[in-house]
Amino acid sequence: MIKNKYKILLVEDESNIRNLVATMLETSGYQALIAESCSAAKTVYNSYLPDLIILDLGLPDMDGMHFLEYVRRDSPTPIIVLSARSTEKDKVTALDMGANDYVTKPFSSAELLARVRSVLRSNRYSSVEGRLPGGRFTLRDLEIDYDARQVFISGAEIKLTQTEYNIIALLSENCGKMMTYSAIIKAIWGGCAQDGSIKKLQVNMANIRKKFGAKLGESNYIINELGVGYRMNAERE
Numbered sequence: 001m002i003k004n005k006y007k008i009l010l011v012e013d014e015s016n017i018r019n020l021v022a023t024m025l026e027t028s029g030y031q032a033l034i035a036e037s038c039s040a041a042k043t044v045y046n047s048y049l050p051d052l053i054i055l056d057l058g059l060p061d062m063d064g065m066h067f068l069e070y071v072r073r074d075s076p077t078p079i080i081v082l083s084a085r086s087t088e089k090d091k092v093t094a095l096d097m098g099a100n101d102y103v104t105k106p107f108s109s110a111e112l113l114a115r116v117r118s119v120l121r122s123n124r125y126s127s128v129e130g131r132l133p134g135g136r137f138t139l140r141d142l143e144i145d146y147d148a149r150q151v152f153i154s155g156a157e158i159k160l161t162q163t164e165y166n167i168i169a170l171l172s173e174n175c176g177k178m179m180t181y182s183a184i185i186k187a188i189w190g191g192c193a194q195d196g197s198i199k200k201l202q203v204n205m206a207n208i209r210k211k212f213g214a215k216l217g218e219s220n221y222i223i224n225e226l227g228v229g230y231r232m233n234a235e236r237e
Contacts, residue, residue, distance in 0.1 A: 006120060009033045009050040011041040011067065012082070013060050017105070021054065021082075024109050030116075037061045042070060050077065052120055054112075057083040057094070065097065072098035078119045078177075082107065088227040092180050095229065100177045102228075118234040122176030137172045139234065142212075142221055144172055153212060163188065164208050167201075171222065171232040180229040205230060 008025055012018040013036045022032040033048055035041035038061050045053070053071065057064035064081070071077055081094045084105040091102045100119045103112055137144040143152045149165055151158045160168065166188050171179060185197045205222070214220035223231045 005031065006052065007031045007033055007048055007050040008116070009035060009041065009044055009048070009053045011035045011038075011053065011059065011064065012056045013037065013058070014056070017056075020109075021112070024113065025116075028113055028116075038064065038067045038070075041067050045071065045077075052116065053077060053079045054082050054116075055079055055099075057081060057085055057090075065094065068094065068097055068099060078122070080112075080115055080119060082112070091225075091228050092182070095178055095180045096182060101231075102178065118176040118231075120176075121234045122174065137175075139172070139175065139221065139232070144169065158211050160208065160211065161204075164204055164211075167204055168208060171230060175232040176234040178225065178229055178231045184229065 006029075008030045010018060010021055010025070010032055012021065012034075018034065018036070022034060025032040033044050033050055035044045036059075038059050041053075041055075041059075044050075055064050055068060059067075064083070068079060068081070071079060078100045079098065081099045081102045082105065083090070083094075083102070086104040094102055100122070101115050103115055135146040137146070141154045144150070145152075146169065149169075151160055151165065151168060167184065170184060170187050181198050181201060185201055188201075189197060205224070209220065209222060212220055212222075214222070221233055223233045225231075
């Protein structure tokens, strides 16, 4: 197997889960760095500057949210929260604080690896590259011309409203990252997430998915986690 040499910091205090995930990562060609507490995670993070962090929240010395906040003070390093906390409030809080994705325990190895690949792949779709003159986004049959504000699927232009385009551009610039309702609403309309604005977002997303040809039950290019938000799907179907 060709090593991809991505360094992944796993912050997890439960030995059985830690050993399982570390083995899974190493078997898939990643370099697993281990920390069992927030304080240890800070030391490893500062020493190795990992490409990705998988973070448990229930750590022995302090809440994992503290480490999430610590990293986000000065770094965009991708973070996947891996936690037994499964409420919408917990997920939204972590995502709004800067987590790229949120996986609940118990989890499948295949799902976690898919999230890892998706988050690492999202670096290819940075907003900086997209905003440059001639910037384009390509994902399977989907193509976005940022300069012309045009969207194509299989070479055919998809006619979107200005708001619909802005939503798609935002999701593409954060491809692989779960964007909460509040983050999208703030970026598109500049307001806070209230019942009316969430409904407006959902109506726009339903129109986009229809224009993209998504069938009921299919994730297509956009994944929705009910009550949390949307993610541009970087994984191949």
